[in-house]
Amino acid sequence: MATKLAIEGGPKAVDKLGPFPTKIGKDELLEVLDLWQFSDGNMEKIRAIIDADKGVKGPHLFRYYNPRPSKVAAAEKAMKELIGTKYCMATNSCTSALIAAYRALGIGAGDEVIVPAYTFFATSATVVASNAIPIIADVDETLCLSAESVEKAITKRTKAIVPVHMRGGVAQMDAIMDVANKHGIPVIEDTAQAAGGSFKGKMLGSIGTIGCFSFDYYKVIVSGEGGFMTTNNERLYTRALNWHDCAACWRPDRFGPEKENEDLFCGENYRMSELEGAVALAQIRKAKTIVSKHFAAKNKIKSAIEKFKGLSFRRLADDAGDTGICLIMFLPDADTTKKVLPALQAEGVPAGGIYDSKVRDWHTYNYWEHILQYKSVSKDRLPWSGVPENELPKYTKDMCPKSLELLSKAILIDIDYNLQDEDCNKMAAGINKVLSAYLK
Numbered sequence: 001m002a003t004k005l006a007i008e009g010g011p012k013a014v015d016k017l018g019p020f021p022t023k024i025g026k027d028e029l030l031e032v033l034d035l036w037q038f039s040d041g042n043m044e045k046i047r048a049i050i051d052a053d054k055g056v057k058g059p060h061l062f063r064y065y066n067p068r069p070s071k072v073a074a075a076e077k078a079m080k081e082l083i084g085t086k087y088c089m090a091t092n093s094c095t096s097a098l099i100a101a102y103r104a105l106g107i108g109a110g111d112e113v114i115v116p117a118y119t120f121f122a123t124s125a126t127v128v129a130s131n132a133i134p135i136i137a138d139v140d141e142t143l144c145l146s147a148e149s150v151e152k153a154i155t156k157r158t159k160a161i162v163p164v165h166m167r168g169g170v171a172q173m174d175a176i177m178d179v180a181n182k183h184g185i186p187v188i189e190d191t192a193q194a195a196g197g198s199f200k201g202k203m204l205g206s207i208g209t210i211g212c213f214s215f216d217y218y219k220v221i222v223s224g225e226g227g228f229m230t231t232n233n234e235r236l237y238t239r240a241l242n243w244h245d246c247a248a249c250w251r252p253d254r255f256g257p258e259k260e261n262e263d264l265f266c267g268e269n270y271r272m273s274e275l276e277g278a279v280a281l282a283q284i285r286k287a288k289t290i291v292s293k294h295f296a297a298k299n300k301i302k303s304a305i306e307k308f309k310g311l312s313f314r315r316l317a318d319d320a321g322d323t324g325i326c327l328i329m330f331l332p333d334a335d336t337t338k339k340v341l342p343a344l345q346a347e348g349v350p351a352g353g354i355y356d357s358k359v360r361d362w363h364t365y366n367y368w369e370h371i372l373q374y375k376s377v378s379k380d381r382l383p384w385s386g387v388p389e390n391e392l393p394k395y396t397k398d399m400c401p402k403s404l405e406l407l408s409k410a411i412l413i414d415i416d417y418n419l420q421d422e423d424c425n426k427m428a429a430g431i432n433k434v435l436s437a438y439l440k
């Protein structure tokens with residue numbers, strides 16, 4: 001047996017290891033394909049093709065240090081091009097993107113962030129999860145944050161304003177940006193529900209300081225779970241990247257020292273997987289088509305609805321920039337809405353209410369007990385302990401009456417982008433039929 005050490009020129013004890021089978025192989029692929037619900041016969045054919053391929057290498061489902069071009073990186077590039085920002089970071093959700101955005105801005109204990117009274121709870125919960133205090137402000141007929149309510153809500157502690165482009169519509173970005181710029185406060189556009197929409201020719205998510213998107217299954221363009229953060233600010237991008245990746249341990253110089261002051265801090269793990277990245281990439285490529293089909297179907301239905309006394313539509317800050325994922329009508333009052341809604345549903349129109357004072361729903365602030373009652377996950381009582389008790393916001397269930405009034409008389413009609421002209425005509429006919437019975 002050779003005794004000369006390899007380091008001294010002797011033979012290596014281990015000349016070769018492997019090749020080993022891939023960690024993620026054919027069984028895992030078949031499980032993924034099962035999600036697509038192929039017919040049994042086709043599944044058998046696919047299985048046979050997969051089994052016959054002896055050279056299959058298998059995927060590397062981690063975006064960093066990937067020997068193949070990363071799908072997540074490709075999705076980021078495609079999203080950057082779609083939205084028109086210099087930087088884009090993929091995350092595992094919009095919730096994560098929002099927290100990364102707040103953290104990138106340095107938001108934490110003692111700070112306040114202005115959020116709308118009508119949004120999915122995640123917009124506000126993420127403020128609390130970042131140890132900051134949400135300040136709840138009214139929405140107007142756009143069902144998005146009103147610039148006037150923002151102006152009134154600003155205090156010395158305000159560190160960000162978060163307009164939410166709710167239900168595929170567009171917030172009043174010029175008026176909100178005017179207020180924000182006047183006070184020097186960054187704006188985070190929560191674009192979770194309106195990817196692909198625009199305001200006066202600029203894509204949503206590119207107008208404020210940061211944009212955050214959701215790709216969860218119920219959104220406009222989807223990857224099951226997933227999110228993106230967009231910005232033109234390199235510094236904020238770097239800090240968000242660090243937060244989303246446990247202090248950026250996967251950056252090219254991996255464990256390198258801090259490059260700029262306040263670059264290095266403890267973060268979490270919000271990375272997107274290659275599986276979601278691949279789905280997101282395919283969806284982003286189709287985003288413009290998906291949005292334009294939604295838009296066309298919605299406007300076909302809207303233009304076929306007759307004029308009725310007491311009927312109005314949600315005001316859009318920019319008609320041309322709407323994604324068209326739904327049509328929102330206002331009826332004269334909540335009582336009429338409660339009668340019209342079941343009648344529309346009985347006709348087969350995919351209609352839903354937005355707010356009913358008797359139905360719990362975390363899209364309206366008055367059910368956010370976690371916030372209204374200053375709840376905290378830990379003994380430190382953050383975020384509420386971050387400011388003197390007498391300076392805490394005075395939350396009440398009826399603090400935004402204008403929002404509640406508008407929401408209680410709204411009816412939302414869901415628009416599927418696969419609707420054909422005939423479907424649109426039938427939906428409009430159903431709406432006209434019901435409204436002529438109730439709005440005489």
Ligand SMILES: Cc1ncc(COP(=O)(O)O)c(C=O)c1O
Binds near residue numbers: 226
């Ligand atoms: C307005 C808004 N913001 C944030 C989120 C959170 O998105 P995600 O489910 O990707 O975390 C949602 C999701 O419903 C949302 O509607």
